[in-house]
Amino acid sequence: MDSRNYTKLECSKLYNSLSCIPLILKDKNTIIDLWNDTTVAGTIHDVDGFMNITMINVVFIDQQGKMRPLDNFFVLARNVKYIHIPNEVDVTQALEKLFNKKPRDMKDKQPQKSFKLKRAQKYQLETLRELAAQQENQESDEASQGTSSENTA
Structure with missing residues (x-):
């Protein structure tokens, strides 16, 4: 206005x-x-x-x-x-x-995050990190199993 x-x-x-x-x-x-x-x-x-x-x-x-x-x-x-x-x-x-x-x-005002939203985003990031760590562990386990089975054969 x-x-x-x-x-x-x-x-x-x-x-x-x-x-x-x-x-x-x-x-x-x-x-x-x-x-x-x-x-x-x-x-x-x-x-x-x-x-x-x-x-x-x-x-x-x-x-x-x-x-x-x-x-x-x-x-x-x-x-x-x-x-x-x-x-x-x-x-x-x-x-x-x-x-x-x-x-x-x-103008250029970002909405304020509520405590509930901040907490939910924090838990979401923690879950994503855990999933990424589990996926890395699985990949490393599969890689180590693949190299050990090649050595025995």
Whole structure:
């Protein structure tokens, strides 16, 4: 996603719902219609995993059409009715780019081995060594028997 640290619940909501739409519109100018028939136009600055949106350089348009310029504005997810996607944004390409990234904490991270797994692997290696030793003993016994039978003949 981005440099922000999301909780597991936020990641789940981002990947399994439309909460990712404002995330792909981050740092882009857009218009958000709210359920109370007001509109907010501005630049999306930050989005959390629950689709709460922080916008900057905002123009707030109320029900009567009056415009009020604001420096920043916070929109709760439950108040969002529509998010207008700008024409220059290719949604499918942006979503592919977003979802093909690995989260920072999962890059090159090896899963930790449990005590039970470590013990099982240790016993497996010991068994393999014992089998290899037995096989060497059998081969050496067969070789020694083969040379002694040739000497007697």
